[in-house]
Amino acid sequence: MSASMQEVAPRRRASALDIAVVGGGMVGAAAALALARAGFSAALLEARAPTAWSMGDEVDLRVVGLAPSSLALLDDLGIWTSIREARVGPYARMLVWDAESGAAIDFDAASDGHDLLGYIVENNLVQWMLWQALEAAGVRRLCPAEVKDFEAREDRIQLELANGETLAAGLLVAADGATSPLRQLAGIATRGRDYAQRAVVAHVRTERPHENTAWQRFLPSGPLALLPLADGRSSIVWSLPEAEAQRVLALADQDFMNELGVASDFRLGRIVAVTRRAAFPLKLQLAERYQAERFVLLGDAAHAVHPLAGQGVNLGLRDVVELRDTLLAARHAGRDIGAAHVLRRYARRRRSADTLDALGFDALARIYAWQSAPLVAARGLGVRLLDRLAPLKRRIAEHAAGL
Numbered sequence: 001m002s003a004s005m006q007e008v009a010p011r012r013r014a015s016a017l018d019i020a021v022v023g024g025g026m027v028g029a030a031a032a033l034a035l036a037r038a039g040f041s042a043a044l045l046e047a048r049a050p051t052a053w054s055m056g057d058e059v060d061l062r063v064v065g066l067a068p069s070s071l072a073l074l075d076d077l078g079i080w081t082s083i084r085e086a087r088v089g090p091y092a093r094m095l096v097w098d099a100e101s102g103a104a105i106d107f108d109a110a111s112d113g114h115d116l117l118g119y120i121v122e123n124n125l126v127q128w129m130l131w132q133a134l135e136a137a138g139v140r141r142l143c144p145a146e147v148k149d150f151e152a153r154e155d156r157i158q159l160e161l162a163n164g165e166t167l168a169a170g171l172l173v174a175a176d177g178a179t180s181p182l183r184q185l186a187g188i189a190t191r192g193r194d195y196a197q198r199a200v201v202a203h204v205r206t207e208r209p210h211e212n213t214a215w216q217r218f219l220p221s222g223p224l225a226l227l228p229l230a231d232g233r234s235s236i237v238w239s240l241p242e243a244e245a246q247r248v249l250a251l252a253d254q255d256f257m258n259e260l261g262v263a264s265d266f267r268l269g270r271i272v273a274v275t276r277r278a279a280f281p282l283k284l285q286l287a288e289r290y291q292a293e294r295f296v297l298l299g300d301a302a303h304a305v306h307p308l309a310g311q312g313v314n315l316g317l318r319d320v321v322e323l324r325d326t327l328l329a330a331r332h333a334g335r336d337i338g339a340a341h342v343l344r345r346y347a348r349r350r351r352s353a354d355t356l357d358a359l360g361f362d363a364l365a366r367i368y369a370w371q372s373a374p375l376v377a378a379r380g381l382g383v384r385l386l387d388r389l390a391p392l393k394r395r396i397a398e399h400a401a402g403l
């Protein structure tokens, strides 16, 4: 169902807003809400109305693992309790193992004195709750709305929408996803690499329970994750080379389940039921800069990463926190929130943090792609060693949690 009651016609004349956020996915919607809650006048512009979430609906095929830093933001925004009470898959353990060497790393929340590592949550549920909260917070949502062009002036940035309307704001925040038309309009280049892989996603029922554990097996063809859902099923993220992904997408259900069972090493027994499948292209993409005149990038518009670490949206939500805090500090100091020196603090901090993480995930993808016997043996040795080094393992878990 399309959320037509959410749609608000763009205003005819340019008006003075503090911030215009473009892109109402999880990151853009969280940014608009966080900035509005911090007292800025904000509008959210989105090309496509989000799909309404309802308990009776089938679980969205797209899910994310939300880390504690993301839960803290959603809690701060007043929507985490509603999300948790709706439908989430808590996980207390993450077991990552190497198909070639057999070496495994076991991250267990209890061993670090925590109850959980995070939650598997439907993208659509998070986005829908954010949109509901935006409405309650009185944030102007322009949907459907597309930005055709923009121009920075001395005291504002002027947006031209596809329908000919205009809008003015002190700052333009682009959260319009990995293909980010706004990033291109701002002339910001990206670097990275195409993994020539697709992540095949589906929900499966397995013979054995998932034990509230996120399972991930690294195969020479790419990682396979089985993530625990609230209803006892697991959500799979199966990264495969393009042609292989196309092949498994086209398999009959029973053949797909058989191949998936083998790929998962029957860790949860046989696969006994599967939903429809979808696939997403994988790439590493980092914006050369996060800032232009009265303009910042955040979320996938700034950084797209391999899903093997389950961190894409968690990084985006950390961008949101940094941007909100940066703009709040500027306002308290009586500064213009769109000034270059203000935006530089956000851009510098987040770009270096995101780059470090993105390159770390990329290094993992490369290391797990090694196939020659000595390199596989070295990888196995390193993984076994790491699994025994409790303090280092704790540091890695804390970093993933965003602590």
Ligand SMILES: Cc1cc2nc3c(=O)[nH]c(=O)nc-3n(C[C@H](O)[C@H](O)[C@H](O)COP(=O)(O)OP(=O)(O)OC[C@H]3O[C@@H](n4cnc5c(N)ncnc54)[C@H](O)[C@@H]3O)c2cc1C
Binding pocket: 022, 023, 024, 025, 026, 027, 028, 045, 046, 047, 048, 063, 064, 065, 066, 123, 145, 146, 147, 175, 176, 177, 178, 180, 181, 182, 199, 201, 237, 280, 298, 299, 300, 301, 307, 309, 310, 311, 312, 313, 314, 315, 316
């Ligand atoms: C298979 C897979 C598994 C993943 N698993 C995880 C995980 O476990 N944990 C995790 O943290 N991350 C995960 N990710 C990454 C995560 O899904 C993304 O990082 C996240 O969805 C990005 O959100 P976003 O809001 O930045 O961008 P998007 O969700 O792409 O939203 C962009 C929005 O902008 C709108 N838009 C685009 N252009 C315009 C325009 N011109 N005008 C107006 N609106 C526009 C779009 O309609 C869209 O709504 C995974 C990704 C994949 C592919």
